Amino acid sequence: MEFYNGKQQQSCTFRELKFVALIALCLILICPADSFDPLDPTGNVTIRWDIMSWTSDGYLATVTLFNFQLYRNIMNPGWSLGWTWAKKEIIWAMMGAQAKEQGNCAKFKLKIPHSCKRNPEVVDLLPGAPYNMQYTNCCKGGVLTSWGQDPTGAVSAFQLGVGLSGTSNKTVKLPNNFKLMGPGPGYSCGPAKKVPATVMFTDDRRRKTQALMSWNVTCTYSQFLAYKNPSCCVSLSAFYNEQVTPCPTCSCGCQNNDTCVTKDSKILKEDGNDTRKNMDITPKPLLQCTHHLCHVRVHWHVKDNYQDYWRVKIAIINFDFRMNYTQWTLVAQHPNLNNVTQVYSFEYIPLLPYESINDTGMFYGLKYYNDLLMEAGPKGNVQSEVLMKKDKKTFTLNQGWAFPRRVYFNGDECMLPPPDSYPFLPNSAHIKHTTISLMAAYVIFTSLFHLVVTNL
Template sequence: MEFDNGKQNQRCTFRGIKLVSFVALCLILVSPADAFDPLDPTGNVTIRWDIMSWTSDGYMATVTLFNFQLYRNIMNPGWTLGWTWAKKEIIWAMMGAQATEQGDCAKFKLKIPHSCKRSPQVVDLLPGASYNMQYTNCCKGGVLTSWGQDPTGAISAFQMGVGLSGRSNKTVKLPKDFKLLGPGPGYSCGPAKRVPSTVIFTDDHRRKAQALMSWNVTCTYSQFLASKNPSCCVSLSSFYNDQVTACPTCACGCQNNATCVTKDSKILKESDGNNKTRKSDITPKPLLQCTHHLCHVRVHWHIKDNYKDYWRVKIAIINFNYRLNFTQWGLVVQHPNLNNVTQVYSFEYMPLLPYEAINDTGMFYGLKYYNDLLMEAGPKGNVQSEVLMKKDKNTFTLKQGWAFPRRVYFNGDECMLPPPDSYPFLPNSAYSLPKSVTLIKAYVIFASFFIWF
């Protein structure tokens, strides 16, 4: 009897351990500070804070933001960096950025600080800021390209004088509760951590200067935290079948009068009359076109041609937001044949190799000054290109949806794909069609779907 009770207690203990382990695993998986992206496992935004010199009551610091994400840009309205001071620090002056609020500086009589907020929020200066306010890598309106697309555009920096902080490594306390805002929700920042002092080149790149004290803050992105719905969807078509697979219904939410407008809406006509004012808004309110999917962006993948040794895909990206231009957009596609991309006709292309042994993911983005700006919804609200890939004869097939993408991301957010059982199927007579008929059908399918939503 005692033996049975012992076994029962062991079972209860084992169940308890399993339950605790499961709960702990769930907490780890949903922890916003440890967001994990399988296509960019080390991607993050790193904030580096370097104390370059001491002042009478504090220090001069250079703060630098690095967008180390391979394919996720920080777009308009740009980054906003916030934190909470550890003591009663103030910001005397700034170059290359500005605090959004001055706060209560009533106790200062002779010299008024730039900001007295206990939890300041700082934004980048806009392009064209006065020369005496500029700083290296500043004045981009907070817009940062991804590290994979353009490392030179993925850095932003500003300088500030901090007072009432102490003026030694022992008396300076690290700020707390860092927040990366502005580009929208989804970013979570860890605590500031002391790191070896940074060595920085002077402006003429002939001399190295070492920071007196440095710390880093790492911020990661979670699409789950950013929005309960995706922001983009994928539609599919092919030359061998008249069937077009549309975006799933309600892929990015469902229609109602508060979320979208029809093409003949009075609101839309009135906003067109105020085009200049609307485009100059820093944070314009979304004005979505009513569609069955209610997504900001639709990506269309069309299998255009099948040659002996190659096959060709046409990709179109369509914007359904009447008030938002996508600056320096990026499209990421996962497909096993991307390891044999031969030519991309009017997009730039870069393989993404999160795992060196697997080359099945690539990033497409616009040609500079040509189509790197995806315009707002309307006649010009699309960009498109064709991709030629060499066949891997051991794996290539048009059967069972193999030729369609496995994952698609637009501007860092994963797009909703249609269910596989709805993909255009391959008819038995697909290869018996004359080439001329096949090409005509391909153009008709793509053109008709391009104007349909």
């Protein structure tokens, strides 16, 4: 009986452990924790909502978006921001942005609001918007650079007049269900939280003003939520081996008639003749048929090995016939990036996810030279070379040490080949063969020398 109870207790414990493991797995899959990026642990998009003055039935507010992500930008067609009002609020007017839909404003007779929707969706104005509609840091078409690349281009703002909302800190209710699209899915936003009222300078920076009420919303990005498959992959090569390690097969999906086209496809000719360009809509990808089926391939080539330095060539190739990458970024993690001496045709800044480790850096294009990665074709690539000083304690060409540990393009992690497929140094058999040949030559030379000396 005791033995049976022991087995029964073990069985119950095992069932409990399985149940706990199942709950943990579900939490990992559905919680925002999956958005944690070890190379940018504090990266997020923060939305700050500042009430600047009260009106007869509501308030006038400034909404500012800060892209605090070190290397993930928000490309064309840019961000869109949505929320749900807590009460029956309306938007009387906006500057620097506009709501996508006006909604049903039939009950208003004299003055028609800008938007009456309970869950409005707001987008940035395009460059060149009328002057009377502009606002500070607006009108970029929703495009935001990453904070590490250009902090001044990582901020966007607009102003809105809100009605039917209450006219004091006690009667105003915070909106709910914030949603950030930028330019596709992947962002998850937390609830709005009241924060100390923002203090800011006037335009001439001679006087400080303070908001009447402020709240923040924090949105984080998850590649897992954004894409079913990766969007980029990495191939490798080295001067000491003719072998090129390609991207893994089906890195970003597998070929079928609906996923890719060949270079001579009729679709490409029709696409090229179509002069209709709607910059507000993300074009459907039109990928070149490859074994990896990725939008972008990054090639890392170990080019030279000097006494005190070594050189790497990096090329980025676009396989999407409809996508241009403006202000692209490339992040690489490698232990010798702490000794970068020169980068020839990219900009480079080190990233420090951890204070004691400097093994990660961001590359991006030179302005007006190669900061635009063109669509697939003859001009659909950019490349540069990186010269690094050797750390003689750790530097080696053995066992794939010279290749990157992680690679990100435009903030998304790329698929790397398996380590056992990396280009390897000439095998040991060749080394042994050379050693044996030298030993044989030494023995023959010694014997001949001894014979000559003896005959003398």
